[in-house]
Amino acid sequence: MSFVFCLLCILLLPLATAGLALMHQGLGRSRSAAHTMVASLCVLAVASIVFISFGFCTAGVNGGPAHTFLIAGNPWNLIAAERPFAHGIPFDGTPSALVLCFQFFTVGLAAIIPVSTGSDRWRLGPMCLSTALLAAITFPLFTHWAWCGGWLSQLGVNFGLGAGFLDAGGSSTIQVIGGLTALSLAWILGGRRGKYSDDGFAAAIPGHNIVLVLFGCLLALIGWIALNSAGTMLFYAATPALIPKILLNTVLSASASCLAAVFVTRMRYGKPDASLIANGWIAGLVASSASSAFVSLGSSLFIGFVAGAGVMYLVEFLELKLHIDDPGGAISVHAGAGLWGVSAAGVFSTLPTLSGRGQLLAQIIGIAALLGFMLPLIHGLNLLLNVFVKQRVDSDGDRQGMDVRELGAGAYPEFVVHGDEFLPR
Amino acid sequence: MILSSGLLLVGRRSLRLRFLLALLCTGGSLKLVGVFLLLLGGMIAVTAVALLRQPSEQTYFVLAGVAFEALGLTLLARGYALPPRNAR
Numbered sequence: 001m002s003f004v005f006c007l008l009c010i011l012l013l014p015l016a017t018a019g020l021a022l023m024h025q026g027l028g029r030s031r032s033a034a035h036t037m038v039a040s041l042c043v044l045a046v047a048s049i050v051f052i053s054f055g056f057c058t059a060g061v062n063g064g065p066a067h068t069f070l071i072a073g074n075p076w077n078l079i080a081a082e083r084p085f086a087h088g089i090p091f092d093g094t095p096s097a098l099v100l101c102f103q104f105f106t107v108g109l110a111a112i113i114p115v116s117t118g119s120d121r122w123r124l125g126p127m128c129l130s131t132a133l134l135a136a137i138t139f140p141l142f143t144h145w146a147w148c149g150g151w152l153s154q155l156g157v158n159f160g161l162g163a164g165f166l167d168a169g170g171s172s173t174i175q176v177i178g179g180l181t182a183l184s185l186a187w188i189l190g191g192r193r194g195k196y197s198d199d200g201f202a203a204a205i206p207g208h209n210i211v212l213v214l215f216g217c218l219l220a221l222i223g224w225i226a227l228n229s230a231g232t233m234l235f236y237a238a239t240p241a242l243i244p245k246i247l248l249n250t251v252l253s254a255s256a257s258c259l260a261a262v263f264v265t266r267m268r269y270g271k272p273d274a275s276l277i278a279n280g281w282i283a284g285l286v287a288s289s290a291s292s293a294f295v296s297l298g299s300s301l302f303i304g305f306v307a308g309a310g311v312m313y314l315v316e317f318l319e320l321k322l323h324i325d326d327p328g329g330a331i332s333v334h335a336g337a338g339l340w341g342v343s344a345a346g347v348f349s350t351l352p353t354l355s356g357r358g359q360l361l362a363q364i365i366g367i368a369a370l371l372g373f374m375l376p377l378i379h380g381l382n383l384l385l386n387v388f389v390k391q392r393v394d395s396d397g398d399r400q401g402m403d404v405r406e407l408g409a410g411a412y413p414e415f416v417v418h419g420d421e422f423l424p425r
Numbered sequence: 426m427i428l429s430s431g432l433l434l435v436g437r438r439s440l441r442l443r444f445l446l447a448l449l450c451t452g453g454s455l456k457l458v459g460v461f462l463l464l465l466g467g468m469i470a471v472t473a474v475a476l477l478r479q480p481s482e483q484t485y486f487v488l489a490g491v492a493f494e495a496l497g498l499t500l501l502a503r504g505y506a507l508p509p510r511n512a513r
Contacts, residue, residue, distance in 0.1 A: 072475050187505040323506045371494040372467015
């Protein structure tokens with residue numbers, strides 16, 4: 001692993017976060033635009049501070065102190081035992097410091113995902129508290145399991161399942177954890193005012209600035225290449241020689257996904273839909289993250305194509321059938337495409353393994369852990385928070401918009417006039 | 426939950442059907458059953474890895490666990506998707 005290359009990649013990581021923030025802002029309503037950007041900054045600030053203070057104790061680094069239990073004769077590394085404020089991590093050019101930096105940036109990326117789902121109704125205070133729970137408990141726990149010597153990453157060594165759970169760029173640790181948090185919050189918050197009529201009819205509430213959304217996609221591409229490269233070098237001891245392959249696979253996956261979105265939306269609605277195409281682009285990036293260094297270029301195209309086409313149907317299914325109001329499509333894009341990326345890594349990965357079998361099973365066990373342990377934990381924590389602090393804005397805020405309600409002024413005070421409701425009540 | 430399971434096992438057929446219907450039509454119960462199935466599925470998958478040695482047995486049990494989780498997720502989503510007057 002090259003320290004300098006890895007550090008360079010980590011320095012580019014915030015571009016992925018910036019891209020997502022722009023997308024969330026553009027896909028929301030104009031009356032909550034400033035609130036969404038302020039929320040993104042606050043969420044990043046809270047995630048950074050809480051992760052360094054407490055979260056890193058649970059996440060740890062590969063080979064660091066951890067609580068390991070012997071079950072049926074096999075070691076199960078469940079949780080790290082680092083000290084608060086990363087005491088004991090040497091800043092002397094060793095990989096531990098880089099892993100800490102990588103986690104420090106990626107926790108912000110995971111935390112910003114639910115902001116999109118809660119757009120136009122999620123209060124700033126509870127949003128920060130929910131982020132604190134993510135940065136202190138849920139993200140670090142799964143990060144340790146998948147990246148930092150936890151039981152999932154050891155499935156290959158301890159149980160002969162391929163090379164263990166494979167997720168180099170965070171399809172599961174970042175994207176699925178963020179997506180499942182978004183799903184939990186969508187359930188708790190309910191739909192936006194005017195989104196669903198009493199008989200369950202869903203109104204279309206279009207995003208207010210599609211140019212920002214598409215610009216966000218381009219920014220995210222650079223951040224994602226850095227994310228996949230840094231993750232592969234840090235957790236799979238890859239050399240910088242592998243970066244060109246990661247770069248090509250990441251871009252190919254996003255391109256195939258974007259074109260799949262163009263094709264599907266044109267086929268279904270007559271014309272390509274800009275916001276769904278943006279979602280398709282990000283879905284390709286998300287799906288590429290798990291195995292961008294370990295699959296062929298052709299496989300990458302296939303992974304991206306399935307991600308883009310699948311997300312289009314998933315967005316519609318969640319909105320129309322399950323009545324989940326997700327303004328930015330974060331649940332479909334991050335949780336849906338993330339789960340597909342993790343599964344695809346098991347099918348297409350060419351990573352050499354100890355036993356030569358079981359990679360797909362290792363990936364399925366990872367998915368089982370995400371849905372069986374992380375989703376109930378995430379949902380339970382957010383429900384508990386909702387008991388003490390109401391997460392949804394009151395009915396006045398629903399009517400005024402979050403900018404006026406929580407910030408006192410709109411993002412575009414001089415020119416935007418909008419109807420109060422999309423559906424008459 | 427124990428009472429519910431008991432009623433489902435030993436109650437009269439019509440009673441059992443009515444109870445099952447009531448359970449499935451109430452948002453709160455659906456959510457509880459959904460979360461329970463998610464946890465159960467996760468436990469089945471992890472226990473299979475820990476205790477079973479044959480690859481085929483491991484695969485079947487892990488897939489069974491994921492199937493439980495899929496059912497749990499469906500029930501949870503259905504519980505939240507019910508119209509407000511039923512769900513809350």
